Structure formats: structure tokens, C-alpha cells
Amino acid sequence: SETETGGESAGTETESSSDTTEEETAEVKDVKLVLNWFAKAQHGGVYAAQENGLFEENGLNLTIEPGGPQVSSINMVASGNAEFGLAHADQIVVARNQGIELVAVATAMQGSPQAFMFHKGHGIEDFEDLNGRKVYIQPGITYWEYLKTQYDLSGVEELAYTGQHVNFIPDEDAVTQAFLTSEPYFMELEGVEVETKLIADAGYDPYNVVLYVTKDYLEENEETVRAFTKAFVEGWNLYEDSYEEINKIIQQDNPDIEIESLKFEAESQADFVYGMDAAENGVGYMTEERWATLIQQLNDLKLLDEVFDANEIFANDYLPE
Amino acid sequence: MTVKTVPTNAELVNESSKLKVMKGKQKFNLKYLGPILALVIFLSLWQFIPALLDIKPFILPKPTDVVAAAVKDWHLLWPAMQITIFESVIGFILSAVVGIGISVLLASSRVLEISLYPYAVILQTIPIVAIAPIIVIWFGSGFNSIVIISFLIGFFPIVSNTLMGLNSVDKNMGDLFKLYNASKWQTMVKLRIPAAMPFIMSGLKVSCTLAIIGSITGEYIAGIGGGKGGLGYAITVAAVQLKTPYLFACAIAGALFGIVFYLIVSLVSRLVLKSWHESAMEAEK
Amino acid sequence: MTVKTVPTNAELVNESSKLKVMKGKQKFNLKYLGPILALVIFLSLWQFIPALLDIKPFILPKPTDVVAAAVKDWHLLWPAMQITIFESVIGFILSAVVGIGISVLLASSRVLEISLYPYAVILQTIPIVAIAPIIVIWFGSGFNSIVIISFLIGFFPIVSNTLMGLNSVDKNMGDLFKLYNASKWQTMVKLRIPAAMPFIMSGLKVSCTLAIIGSITGEYIAGIGGGKGGLGYAITVAAVQLKTPYLFACAIAGALFGIVFYLIVSLVSRLVLKSWHESAMEAEK
Amino acid sequence: MVNEKEVVLFQGVDKVYNTGTVALSQLNLSIKEGEFISFLGPSGCGKSTALRMVAGLGEATRGTVEVFGKNPKAVIETSNDVAFVFQDANLLPWRTVLDNVLLPLELRGSDKKSRKETAISVLEKVGLKDHIKSYPRELSGGMRMRVSIARALAAKPKLLLMDEPFAALDEMTRQTLQMDLLNIWEREKMTVLFVTHNVYEAVYLSSRIAVMSARPGRLSNLIDVDLTYPRERTTAKFTEYVDAASQSLEHSMGRKELV
């Protein structure tokens, strides 16, 4: 029912899209965004936009709902419990194969900060060096499937990643999955020296923290999506310089996280957010080529039944100029 | 003084035995009709409500979707089930043996009980997710840790029930044992344990189903080690890949195994209690 | 015919009452000494073994580390505990009410029991992680879902125990009710439920501790929604940040709450059973 | 007896338990309204079994048992006319003495105030007025049995079944209760089936005595006691009946030894 009412109001919006300032201020729309984790610097843009009133300016009344270890934002968006979600690009592609038609409208990160983490001096040159070592990896995670098709990893002792590193730390030879933007910092804090190797080095580099909606929602609420995306991107731009203040807001939603760790995350993710393609095309920008590559890769992994056109799954059209 | 003798009315007897046969049939019908009807209703609701409300299979798959997924990926599902079954059974046996053992120990001394029982409660209430890494450090990743987690979850219901049972012995029977100078151990073996049997059995029933939850959760939090993954692993993978129908197939496989496990334990319970306890006794009139 | 009368030996009495006082004191000592000793031994082992083996605090924190972390982050820990307590209590009350209600319903008809009981077992054995998405979709992320998960975990031990109790009524008492033409409902209220009380109470004890596990796990799998996070959230975030001492503080807070919750339920259980059941009765001689 | 309505009818009743024990064999007996019939017989001859059948709590393996011309099960399911003093007190441990006695009245849904009065008055009769607030475990064996008797009397049944109700009582209490019971029986015109091992008691109370033999349980003799109430235990006629009953009982047991 939520989608229906959304659809009606969207209809009126598209008709009078030329001069809508009056209507937009008159009619504030309630929308919900599900994060892909508890609030972090990854979501800095959202909080910056919220804090600076960008959503309100665009006629949106936003509720932010944090995710969690087992919370699937895709399920919540697909079922209509939320309008917007954040997820990684490969999750969005896989979802489509299950009949969940989503459209990515902006990405927070231009690449994937997903990496392997090693004890210092125990790093790897090549992914095949993982053989013979313990690797803590989340069961089913797609990049691991990808690596297994690219390299012979039959000698790896695969262990489940559980969100803790207590088993990794004492074992010099162990390898664990990690986010470049967070785990290494905590290791340093505890005096554990580590190195990292980006998964992207293997050629698997999906966009991370991607803003998406369902295809149906998009078709009926183009203006809302446009407004949201605008606020999202502008929020990221504001975050670049004001992250120290915004982090305090983030911490209100995730009080257990240390402000220093948010700072580290914000600084180490800057290149992913503002660098690469974003340097040229602005924050949130995506390319057809990257999406097509990802689709092809996932198809090769048999995670897709068939290859489809990348344009069906992403759109730069809603990004602000 | 009068003795009245009425000959056995053969017809009457015949009729009554006919009645009994009919009654037996009706009982049979009810006994099987009920569950079958319930199943049919349940499955049709599940099949048609999503269809009617247009709920997508990735949110709530219909039974047919689930069956299709199970058939398609049977070669993955079956081995996963076997692993989970194995882990759960071992975990359950561990919780039964250790649980009953510890209860007997605690019940044998009031001091021990009040000193150590809190730790049994802690074992139950401490969030296993939090201590999983320590379990892994001690027992290694994979099978051992999974079994330990399954054990930890199933352990407390047995302890709680067994202790309750051991402490609720009929006072007069206790007096009997006191009088005959029974040792603590004799009282335990010959009086308290038999008297606690109904409680113990109820604990075992709860705990056998928890053992499954335990081993599935265990695979989540303790990893699968070097070995093959069970249902927990399969569920994680299915969740990551958003294969909801297969995820449901895994969940239902777990649930079905749970029911079978439960039935087996119930059967054993009936056999054990048969000789004396009301709940297991066919009332004879 | 002889009547021998020996006057009360006042001294003798005095002596025996002195003896009783001493005995009382000894009992007191044992009652408190045991747990205290156990606690001291447990804590010292935990304190010194990591120190001896040079285990770092972020792998296995010592009690002092844990206490320090708890004190330092008390402003985070206390609100998290409050939330978890609230969720667990609501979840527990739900499972108690629904569990006992359903058991009574099932026990009132054999057909209902065999038709529906399997679904109660399913509710227990179905891996909650697997159906979490559906729970979240139906009940929303956060509080509601967490309570539902806590309820689902605590529900079955109550059903299993209550059913066992309702079905193990003394046959002679059952006959009495039959004879006096008691309705099903009267038999339930005046005979079966009171007779099942010890079983129900044992189920409640198990389930109150499970409710905590449920609400902590619930935050993992259903998120915290719009609300503030409880211990499950705190544990997750602490794990990522390698704040192992704080993680332990959270886990222990959960366990302590579990013990307190358990003690409260036990107390209620004693009060309820007091008037008649052996396990709760101070044997009078 | 003036009234000739049949209250209980055993017709060729056999009872074989699951275990193979033949508890009753070819029991034929018709009991008329207003009768006070006592069952005498060796331990294990099936007296309790027979009473349980009349109460609808057991089924005959062969033959029929009728109460008020109907199936006993139907009788207890449709009326409150039968009360039973079981061989053991069978009290609910979680109810006080008073609440135990109130039970049949509660189940019948009678008026709250009047039921309490009834209960207290029967408890007074059995000498337990001072213990109405006690729990069964706080009572002596004989007191528990008296509560059970009070419970049955409070129900004001048309058919009263009593299985060795006075066995645990001292002679004096016993005699008081015997007199009370006879008074109630005469006033309420109930039918009483009474099991006892005490021949004096049987003769003192009953209008008819059924003597049973064991292995398998059979009716071996029926003795009509033609004495007016209230009876004197010291008359020659009384002693005669006692001797007759004793002999009949001994005879029935002797026969058992032969089988």
C-alpha cells in the first residue's frame, strides 16, 4: 500500500515537473532508507545531507534505518518496507537474477575497499599464495567465488568469518577478509601490525555502498528518486570537508563506535568516494562498462542465469548535473 | 439368601465388540486425518496466500518453489543435511550425558548446587556469539566447535529439568530410603533418578530440538573448519546469494530433521516411562 | 497398667536448642561460603591464567580488564542492557502466555494435539536465521522482530513442558473429576493445570534464559531498526572494533541479567508451588 | 424395601485386565433403589473393580453394567447422582480440606454461599471442623479419609459408592460415622454400595450383604439382613447374622483355596 500512495503522488509530480517548487514544499514525502550496516562513515553522505536539511529542501522526510549483520536491505526494499537501500553492486546484480528488479542510481564508492588482511611480513604477492593458509571468509561471499575461478585455491583452509578477529590475531599465518577502511585501524590500535591486499587487484571491483530503488518504484516516482539522489550526492560533497562534525551525528545513531575510528574510515575511504571516476564525473557516477564487467563476471560464476544489459540495472540519469 | 444368575448375553457382547471396532476405526481416522488435514490446510494457505497477495518468491517462496529448489539442488542439500544431522546428534548426546551427569552431581549436594548452578545458568545465558572465538581457540574451527555450541545450547534445559525432577521426589519415598540407610548414591540411582524420569525426558525433548538450532548457528559463528558445510553454511550462502527458495528448503530440511529427531526422542521417552508414569501410560479401565 | 512420667529435662532441651543454633550457623556458612568460594576460584583462575600464559586482553581479557571496560563505557553498556532487558522480558512474557495458552489448547483435544504439535516443533527447529527476512518484513526491523525472535526461542520449552505436565495427571484424580461430571474446561483449570505446575515452572525457567539469548541474537538478525541498540548490537560493534574487554563486559552483563531473571522466575515458581509441591516444600519432620 | 426401581444391574459381568488378571467373572447382581448393600470378600477379589464399573470408571470385558437403567458412563456424563469414596483418600494436594470438599459442589456450579455452608456442615460431621484450612499433607491418615468421606457426602448423591471408607478409623469415630451415614441414607433415600472387611460393620449397616470369593472374583452369597434400624450390636439376631456372614466368607475363601 505504501508503494501505491507513493505512485499517486509521483503521478502529480511528473505532470507538473516544470515548476514544482511550490508543490514540493507543500507536499513532504516520507521515505525510508535502509543502510547496509550500523551507521558508519560509509554513510557519511546520507548523514551530511540529513544534517544540512538537503532532504527537506527536496521535499523529503527521510527516516534512516540502520542495518545489521544479518539484515538484508535488499529484502526490505524489495518488499516495500523501505523505498531506498544501500548495498554492494554484486548483491544488486545477484538479486536481479532472483527476480528482484533493482536499479542503482548512485554509488558512494567507486571501487571496493574489500581486501585481505595479513600479519605484517606475511603478505602475499599473488592470490595463489593463499594456498596452505587459513582464510577467514564469509560463506557465500561473491568475490571469493570469483577468486576461486581465477586462481587455484584448492589448498586454502577456508574458515567462516564471523565479524571477530580473535582467531586471526594470534595466528601469524592467518588471512582474513577486511574492509580497508576499518579493520586495519583497529589492528594498529591494538599494536597488531598488518598489511592488506585489495580484492580489486584480481579484477573484481564492484561498486560499494550503492544507492538503489526497485524498478517499479523508480518508474512511478522518478522525481522522488531524483530528489533523493540529489540530496545524497550533495550530502557526500558536504561530507568531504565537514566529516568531523558529521561523524558526531553518525555516532548518535551508532554510539558504540569511536569517533577516531569514524575519522579513520572517512579519511581512508575518501579516495574511493571522491577519487577515481568521481574525480572527473562527480560523486555517485557509474559507468556502463563497470556494470557490464560485473554482470559478465557473475555470469561466469554461474550466479546469473543469463547476461543482461547493464543499462537495466543502473542509471546515472538521476544524478545532479 | 439369593443368588441371581443371568446367562451371558452373547448378542449383547457381539454388539459391543462391533461398537468397539467402529470406535477403533474412528480413532484411526481422527489420528491420521487431523494431522493430514492440518498439513493440507497449512500448505494450501502457504501456496495460495502469496499467490493472491502477489508476494514475490524472493520474499516468501511458495511450497512449490521450495520443492523445486530442493529438487534442483538436492546434491547440495543432502550432504549439508547429513553434516548437520551428525553434528546435532553428537551435540545432543553430549548435552544429554553431561547435562544429566552435572545435574546428578549438583543434586547430590546442596552446597555444590548453590555454588555451581549459577555457572550452569551462565552457560545458558552468555551470548554464544560473544564467546564463539574462545570456543574456536580452544576447540578449533569447524566440527568440534559446532558440536560444543550445539551442546551449550541444549545443555541447560536438561539441567534445569533434571534438577527439578531430582528435587521433587515424594517425601514418603525419601523417608523410606532414609530409613533403610540408603547411601546418597543409592538414593540417587534407585529413587531420585527414576522419579525424575518424566522431567528428564521433557528436558531431552526440548534439548534435541535446540541441538539442531545449535549446530546450524554453530556453523554461522564458528565456521566450518576444513570440512564441508552443513545447513548453516548452506543457509548463509543462500542468504548472500538471495536464493530464498533454496534458503527455505534448507530451513525446512532442518525443521523436518528436528521433527524426526523429536519423534525419536519421544519414542525413547515413552519406552522409558512406560512401566510407570501416567503420561506414557495407556489408562486401563 | 503403668504410666511412667519423666519430667521434661530443661537442660537437655537447652543443649539441643544450642545445637540447633550452631547447625543453623553452619548452614548459613555453607550456603554463602560455597558460592563465594566458587566465585573466587573461578575469578582467580580467569585472572591469572591469561596473565601467566601471556594472553593479550583483546583475545581473552582478564576480569580486571572487563571490569575496567565496563566502568569506562558504562554510559553505553547500561542503556544497551536496559534495551535488552526490556526486549527479553516482553519476549518471555509472550512465550509464557502464548506457550501456556497453546499447550492448554492442544492438551484439551487429542486431535488438535497431534495435528498442531508438529508445527510447534517446527517453530522451534526452524533455523530462525533463515526466516529472519520474513520476520523483518512482517514485523519491521528492530524491536518488534527482536521480541518475536525472543518469543520464538523461548516458546517451545514451555509448550513441551506444559504439555508433558498436563498429560501426566494422576489417574485417580482424573477419575474423580470424571465422576463428578467435570467439564473439559473445569478439569483443565482445577486439575490439569495445577498438577502441571511443576512442569510449567521448569519450562518457564528454561525459557526465561532462552529469551535473553533470543533478544541478543535477534539484534543480529533483525537489526535494531530505528531504535537504540541493545547488547547484541553492542557486541557486534565491539567485535569489529576489537574491543574484546568491552565485548566480554556485554556478554557478562547478558549472563548476569540472565541469572537475575532466572532467580526471579525461580522465586515466583517457589511461591506458586509452595502450597503443595515437594520440590518447593521445606520438608517438615 | 418398598421401592422396586433398579439402580444398579450387573449382568454376566467379566473383567479381565490387560495383564491377564481375571478380576471378576460372571457377576450377576441387581440392586434396588434405597438398598444399602455391603460387599465382603478377600483382598483382591474384585470389590473395587466392581465399584469402579458402577461409577463408569471401568469397562466390563464382557456383560453389561447398568446404573439407573443406563450405561454408567452416560450416567456420570449427564448427572451428578453418583459419589465415590475411593479406597485411598484421593485428595488434591494443592487444595485445603475445605476446598477439597467443595470440589464436587464447585464442579456442579451450585450457589457459592450455600456450598460453603454444606461443606462446613459435613466437615463438622466427620470431626474436622478445626482443620478446614489445613492441606492434606498436614493431616493424619484417618483424617484424610474423613475428608474424602465428607467430599462424597457433600455431593448429596443418589447413589453412594464407598470403598472401605472407615478402615483407617478408630472404633469410636467409626461408630459415630456409621450412625451418621445411616441417618443420611434414610433421610435422603439414597442407594449405598459399601465395601468393608468388617463383618460387624456390614451387618450393622446393610440391608443386604454380597459375599464374594476370589480367583476369579465371583459372587458367592447374598445375605438379606432383615433387622430394623437402628440396630443393636448385642442382640442374638445380630450375632447370628454376623456368624452367617463370617461363615459364608470363610466358606468362599476355603473354596478359593481349593481352586
Place this chain on the structure above:
Amino acid sequence: MVNEKEVVLFQGVDKVYNTGTVALSQLNLSIKEGEFISFLGPSGCGKSTALRMVAGLGEATRGTVEVFGKNPKAVIETSNDVAFVFQDANLLPWRTVLDNVLLPLELRGSDKKSRKETAISVLEKVGLKDHIKSYPRELSGGMRMRVSIARALAAKPKLLLMDEPFAALDEMTRQTLQMDLLNIWEREKMTVLFVTHNVYEAVYLSSRIAVMSARPGRLSNLIDVDLTYPRERTTAKFTEYVDAASQSLEHSMGRKELV
């Protein structure tokens, strides 16, 4: 009695239960080795309470109880000399008749083969040889009580406590068991404390009769029965004792009414 060793001694014993009931008041009684003493008294006068104290299962509120010169608790904790036939059968429902009787022998750890022989022989004595494989719930009330008696006899105690053991039995079984009991008592030289409501039984069995009164339970009379065993129930002397005991009992109960 030749032997003058004291087996049981009550010295100024009071028993007040938690509930405030005064079950015994100023009980003074000394029982010598080899005595057969019966307790007669109204229901609820404290007979079972007194026996439980002797068995070490209850504590005196005031005064002392000694058995074999020691604290009763110490006695049961160090020896197997005391056996108790409780007022209700108190059988373990999960054990067969045979296993119930074997229990005290098992607990004592006696030889496996001989204990089975002992058990079967006492079961034969109480007429239950054919039921040794039955479970308690498959027995009649009287049969259960007989199992309980067999269990106590199988223990071959020096001090035997019996709380209305024969109340649920028919006269004939009762007389047989009375004779058996007397035989065993004479052969084994045990001391027996016996509670009964049957004055004939008390006179037939006991060397001494303790008559008690109620509210609070007190010893009101001690009657030495100077008759040789085996006794004849029909002699004038016997009847004299019965009358004396009955009167004493009535008197004691009359006194109660006055209080």
C-alpha cells in the same frame, strides 16, 4: 519379658508441627527389647507421629527420643535394624512387586541370590506369590499393603514399626498375617511397635497396649497383657482385656470431648 534392655525411650516428648498443631504432648514411654507394643487411639492423636520419630524421620520439638540408647537418626544412619510399614503402602511405582520387596535388601547390599529367595518367601507368606511381576498400580489396595508388609519383613529388622498394617485386609488374611507376624516376632526376638484401631488385634498381638488420647496426643493408659502366646480369642480373659482396652479408649476419647 526376660530381657530388660531398653529399645525405645520417649522422654517428655512434645511435637508441635509448623502449622501449630500439637501432635504429641509430654509423651513418656520406655519400650524394652522383645516387647510387642500396640498403640490404640483416636484418629489424629499422634500415633504415626510417634512412630516416625522412632524411625528417625521426625524430630521432637521438646524432649528426647532414643532408640537402642542412641539418637534415632544416628541409628538409621549406621544400621539396618529398623523397618517401617507406613500407613500407606508407599511402594515405588516403577518397580515390580518383587523389586519393591528387594529394595531394603539391595540397599543393604546383601547377596544377590539369597535376597531373591528371602523376598519370594516373604511374598509367599503374604499371599502374593503369583503377583511378583506385577506393578503396584496393577494391585488392589490390600495387596499393595501386603507388599509393604513383605518389604518390612524381608529386611529382618530388630525393631519393627507398623502403622495400621492390616487395616485394608479382610479378616481371614488378617488373621493369617497376625499369626505369621507373631511367629516371626518370637523367632527373631524383635521389638514391635504396632498401631491399630482394632482392639481385638491389639489384645491378640501385644505384650503391652499403649492407649492414647487426642488434642493434644498424650499417653492415657498402659495395659500389660499377661496372656501366653498363642492366644485364644474366645477365652474370658481375652474378652476381659478387650473390654479393658475398649473402656480405656472410650475413656480417653471422652476426656478429649471434655477438653
